[in-house]
Amino acid sequence: MLHAVTDIDTSEALTERQKDVLDAALRLLVEEGDQLTMTAVARRASCSKETLYKWFGDRDGLLTATVQWQASKVRVVPVDRKGLDLASLAASLERFASDWLTVISSDTSIALNRVAVGHASSGKDDLGAIVLENGRFALARRLKPVLEAGKEAGFLEFSDAETAFRTFFGLVARDVQIRLLLGDRLELTDAAIGGDAVRATQQFLALYGAKTGQQGP
Amino acid sequence: MLHAVTDIDTSEALTERQKDVLDAALRLLVEEGDQLTMTAVARRASCSKETLYKWFGDRDGLLTATVQWQASKVRVVPVDRKGLDLASLAASLERFASDWLTVISSDTSIALNRVAVGHASSGKDDLGAIVLENGRFALARRLKPVLEAGKEAGFLEFSDAETAFRTFFGLVARDVQIRLLLGDRLELTDAAIGGDAVRATQQFLALYGAKTGQQGP
DNA sequence: GCCGAACCGTAACGTACGGTACGCCGTCGA
DNA sequence: TCGACGGCGTACCGTACGTTACGGTTCGGC
Numbered sequence: 001m002l003h004a005v006t007d008i009d010t011s012e013a014l015t016e017r018q019k020d021v022l023d024a025a026l027r028l029l030v031e032e033g034d035q036l037t038m039t040a041v042a043r044r045a046s047c048s049k050e051t052l053y054k055w056f057g058d059r060d061g062l063l064t065a066t067v068q069w070q071a072s073k074v075r076v077v078p079v080d081r082k083g084l085d086l087a088s089l090a091a092s093l094e095r096f097a098s099d100w101l102t103v104i105s106s107d108t109s110i111a112l113n114r115v116a117v118g119h120a121s122s123g124k125d126d127l128g129a130i131v132l133e134n135g136r137f138a139l140a141r142r143l144k145p146v147l148e149a150g151k152e153a154g155f156l157e158f159s160d161a162e163t164a165f166r167t168f169f170g171l172v173a174r175d176v177q178i179r180l181l182l183g184d185r186l187e188l189t190d191a192a193i194g195g196d197a198v199r200a201t202q203q204f205l206a207l208y209g210a211k212t213g214q215q216g217p
Numbered sequence: 218m219l220h221a222v223t224d225i226d227t228s229e230a231l232t233e234r235q236k237d238v239l240d241a242a243l244r245l246l247v248e249e250g251d252q253l254t255m256t257a258v259a260r261r262a263s264c265s266k267e268t269l270y271k272w273f274g275d276r277d278g279l280l281t282a283t284v285q286w287q288a289s290k291v292r293v294v295p296v297d298r299k300g301l302d303l304a305s306l307a308a309s310l311e312r313f314a315s316d317w318l319t320v321i322s323s324d325t326s327i328a329l330n331r332v333a334v335g336h337a338s339s340g341k342d343d344l345g346a347i348v349l350e351n352g353r354f355a356l357a358r359r360l361k362p363v364l365e366a367g368k369e370a371g372f373l374e375f376s377d378a379e380t381a382f383r384t385f386f387g388l389v390a391r392d393v394q395i396r397l398l399l400g401d402r403l404e405l406t407d408a409a410i411g412g413d414a415v416r417a418t419q420q421f422l423a424l425y426g427a428k429t430g431q432q433g434p
Numbered sequence: 435g436c437c438g439a440a441c442c443g444t445a446a447c448g449t450a451c452g453g454t455a456c457g458c459c460g461t462c463g464a
Numbered sequence: 465t466c467g468a469c470g471g472c473g474t475a476c477c478g479t480a481c482g483t484t485a486c487g488g489t490t491c492g493g494c
Binding site: 032033034035111113114116117118120121122123126128129131132136166167169170171172173174175177178179181182183184203206207 | 334398
């Protein structure tokens with residue numbers, strides 16, 4: 001299956017020089033999309049193609065390493081679970097929503113997702129799995145403990161954390177990601193992201209909040 | 218902007234033979250993804266490459282024509298707005314949700330969206346715009362009258378139909394499309410789709426239903 | 435029956451790019 | 465001092481594929 005992939009810490013033994021090269025590749029990926037060439041990467045990184053092939057094997061290897069390198073850069077900030085009241089729960093949810101919207105609307109995320117989607121057609125490599133694992137599934141892993149804590153504290157009601165998470169995900173992302181991937185000019189200002197985060201959180205609490213108790217999954 | 222593109226009836230003057238060719242290209246696109254070659258299309262369609270170039274100009278033209286051809290095939294079934302009660306409104310919403318999930322989980326939709334996403338990087342053509350226009354925006358055009366009717370009939374409460382639609386969209390699609398595009402094996406059975414449609418509709422009514430009156434956009 | 439147009443099949447061309455080989459240079463340990 | 469080595473720059477090879485060209489075939493109109 002797809003969920004049991006290397007999820008944590010794949011920044012395995014990369015020299016500074018190699019990181020620089022991957023950063024260059026990443027920048028090039030954002031600028032030019034998937035049609036970046038090995039020659040262009042070598043030129044941008046001021047290294048030789050032979051070095052690229054020695055380090056990363058082939059083009060797919062370079063792409064995979066680049067995606068993993070970017071993934072390794074987004075470190076997880078652990079959520080503090082100490083004093084949990086409804087306000088702090090809502091604040092946490094809003095924070096997650098706003099973070100997620102910021103991520104998926106970033107140039108880097110768009111470029112990486114586009115490349116991964118393109119490669120998912122001919123399943124040679126598992127770029128899609130890597131992106132998914134470090135994106136949507138990483139988000140679920142971070143958010144679920146918060147949901148569980150909210151449930152234990154009596155603020156949330158749900159039977160399945162996965163279903164609750166996916167609802168939250170849908171309320172937050174809506175059509176944003178697919179529109180951006182398809183090239184729609186959808187500029188999300190910080191204010192708009194903040195507003196959407198608040199709205200999504202309120203809607204989620206309306207659906208899964210324990211107070212009114214209106215509906216489970 | 219992206220929304221003001223050719224939205225209706227672009228099945229402009231296509232001979233039966235040309236439609237057959239485009240069908241072949243479409244099948245090939247589903248099977249092989251974006252790396253389909255002109256030679257492969259010509260062989261599959263039993264036509265010559267020269268004919269392909271005469272008819273469609275170049276490779277991008279063929280791709281665009283293929284996407285438009287598929288788009289022209291999904292005809293809109295108008296919604297009957299006659300006897301509108303809450304049950305029929307819910308049934309309509311469930312129908313939309315189930316249809317949409319069926320579409321985005323189909324092989325054809327996945328293949329087309331992948332190609333369009335891949336081409337959105339280097340904005341030479343507007344495949345992304347076409348897909349978006351005949352997908353997400355067409356859905357909005359069809360659903361909004363239903364929402365407005367539900368509002369006028371007193372069953373729904375919202376100030377902005379677009380926002381309400383996007384919430385419904387998010388509740389229905391959630392993470393399904395991005396996971397499928399990224400290659401996740403997410404098999405949606407008819408039963409699962411039906412269940413999701415019911416859940417999404419219930420959640421949407423819980424958020425925007427007029428009875429309980431708990432929250433607007 | 436004859437002409438031209440449309441089209442099929444295929445061969446050929448040009449190019450872009452992945453991948454490889456080689457010469458040269460700076461660094462470093464002996 | 466010197467050889468080895470890691471890495472840069474570049475030239476080169478092979479191939480895949482978009483695009484074009486050409487000979488042969490069918491078919492509608494006169």
